[in-house]
Amino acid sequence: MALLLLKVFISFIGFLILSLFLARAIIVSASAPFIFPDAQQPTAQVALVFGAGLRRDGSPTAILRDRVQAAVQLYREGKVEKILLSGDNSYIYYNEPGAMKEYALVLGVAEEDIVLDYAGRRTYDSCYRAGAIFGITKAILVTQPFHLPRAVYTCRQLGLDASGFAAENIYFRKVSRLYWNIREVPAMLVAIFDVHITHPLPILGEKELIFPNP
Secondary structure (H helix, E strand, O other), X not given: OHHHHHHHHHHHHHHHHHHHXXXXXXXXXXXXXXXXXXXXXXXXXXXXXXXXXXXXXXXXXXXXXXXXXXXXXXXXXXXXXXXXXXXXXXXXXXXXXXHHHHHHHHXXXXXXXXXXXXXXXXXXXXXXXXXXXXOOOEEEEEEOOOOHHHHHHHHHHOOXXXXXXXXXOOOOOHHHHHHHHHHHHHHHHHHHHHHHHHOOOOXXXXXXXXXOOO
């Protein structure tokens, strides 16, 4: 009996590892044609920036500042008209979109060109709400290279004409980048389940169309 259980356990671990790397291969391959360097980045009305945590004082982490800087770069170059800052505001003292907005203002973005999504608790939610709440059909997704394939894949599977732009303005230690890339592997498997199997509903609400129909 013990030997049988061991065989079942080993088979399960093998299946899990195979599933993880298969999910990664699918997402990386499917998203690659839609990730562009700056010079080749197509225009879109909106840049969608994903949350990435706050420091204890409520200011953006370095990784989040990097994302906002990259979005502002697109804005200054005329690649986008508006910036949608999507993050977590699940309790009163944690406001990712608000912190992102303050940083974007410091970098020179006009306040009327900043839109906040307070319920972007994870990548899936941000992508879903971009279309369902804000009426976006096309966007440039801004995040780090390790996260960009999953973000592009998720948004496109949810019906958004999404391209990706990598935030690479800040240098991060190799150990940090290794950790983020390893953590991304199971997150990609979850993304496959989300968009193809479970179809979870994020927090919704009244529509806040960024570009109302004339």
